[in-house]
Amino acid sequence: MRALLLTALLTSLAVSGCSKPTARDMLETYTERVGNALEQEVETDFDLALSQRPAYPPRRERLLEIPDIREGLIDVLDFRHCDLLYRIAERNTSLAKLAPGSQRLIYELEMLPALRECHDKLANSDDEDLQELDARLKTIIDSKQQSLPRLAWNAIYNSEEMEQQFALGAPPLPQSEQGTTPAPTEALQHFADIASLSQRQNWQTPAFTQNLEKDFEQLYRSSFGAEWLTSLALLTHTLEQTAAAIDRRLERRPICFKQQPNNQARIIRNVFQQFYAGQFQPYLSAVERAGRTWREQQLTITQQLPLPPAAAEFFTAVFDAERPDALWHRYIKARDQHTQNWQRLLRQCGMMPGSQS
Known part of the structure; x- marks a missing residue:
């Protein structure tokens, strides 16, 4: 028994002595x-x-209200002129409505340029119905562009992933760079690009949009x-x-x-x-x-x-x-x-x- 106790004590001392x-x-x-x-x-x-x-701050204090802009302001069937029916239908499904803010951000980054392209296509039409459609379309584009900064804020900073970056109770960075968690530099750069887009007009969908979920994953995995x-x-x-x-x-x-x-x-x-x-x-x-x-x-x-x-x-x-x-x-x-x-x-x-x- 004494031998076992001595072995356990020596093992404990060895483990504690090896900890950096x-x-x-x-x-x-x-x-x-x-x-x-x-x-x-x-x-x-x-x-x-x-x-x-x-x-x-807790999520309820970080959330910004966003007007619920529905493409229903224009008869969905009218979007057949711009080949946007599938995209809008997909957005309006019950599953899409429960999607995280990152998915809604991806949708808006793709949808806004497509709507502007549709607007440009209809702008020179002589058809009165299409002219009326174009005017209503312009209203939706303006509303979406005005809401984009708030939507981007909610998607990025009201996310669980960003919370990881500001969590209390984390240990300090280690002394050795070998043990350091890499900073999510690429993800933050993409978010900075999105923030910049929200302040501009006539931008195109960023090339990284389809991979935006990977940026959120990088953020989540980084402490x-x-x-x-x-x-x-x-x-x-x-x-x-x-x-x-x-x-x-x-x-x-x-x-x-x-x-x-x-x-x-x-x-x-x-x-x-x-x-x-x-x-x-x-x-x-x-x-x-x-x-x-x-x-x-x-x-x-x-x-x-x-x-x-x-x-x-x-x-x-x-x-x-x-x-x-x-x-x-x-x-x-x-x-x-x-x-x-x-x-x-x-x-x-x-x-x-x-x-x-």
Whole structure:
């Protein structure tokens, strides 16, 4: 029995010993090492920092009302002039009415150019009935074009797939790029193209329309956005609290006199080289670099679409570069302050990179 217990204990220790530290572990170690070197506690509460991250609004607060435009405004049989009967009949089936927003978006991206083509075909007709049909057709085209931005918003940002990108509770991006979930760059680019179309006239159906469901699938399978936002929240907290600790330590009394390093200064330099330059800074740079494109793509899409109030507040609270309490603004400010405080600390002891000390 003792042999079995010993074997189980050794196995447990081996498994725990082989587990790789997470990015959060690295950040916690970094703040502890800095605090020990400074003899000034870096006060952190990573769980609190994560709990304060803005939450994506519930679906009912993200949904935009769209006028129900029925092709019944024109007798369906009239569409025989433009070979659109099958497409309209397919759209009006009971199954189609239950289709997800992505399917309705695909339908509109194909239908609007077809309706405009029909309008152009009828525009020069001398037949009074066709002229009347063309006038009613123009009304439908205008209504559909006006509704397209709202429809695109609902299809993209009120979808389960997009919710994945803003989910709370995701782990941070790993330190190694090998374990990083790829960002859904291609899908977001297609959504940006659709958002742009909604602001223009006389566009053609995008070539990627029939494969749009694959873009939603790519979005669903990617946890990049949620992991990046977790990383950003943890990094921001680390930067703010470490910079504040350095400030408090420098306010107490100088660490070095006449820029001459002492034993504590050499400990600080070792922490800087091993934990700041060796681990923290590379991770920070990788996270910022990886997330910039994702953030910019999200902004490109949302700035061209109508946003419900709750969604507008969410995106401002996360992405805004000017709002003081926005996550992105706080990160940039904390990053710069953290760098400046380290420079002050190293300069006081004549240990800035490139110095002779």
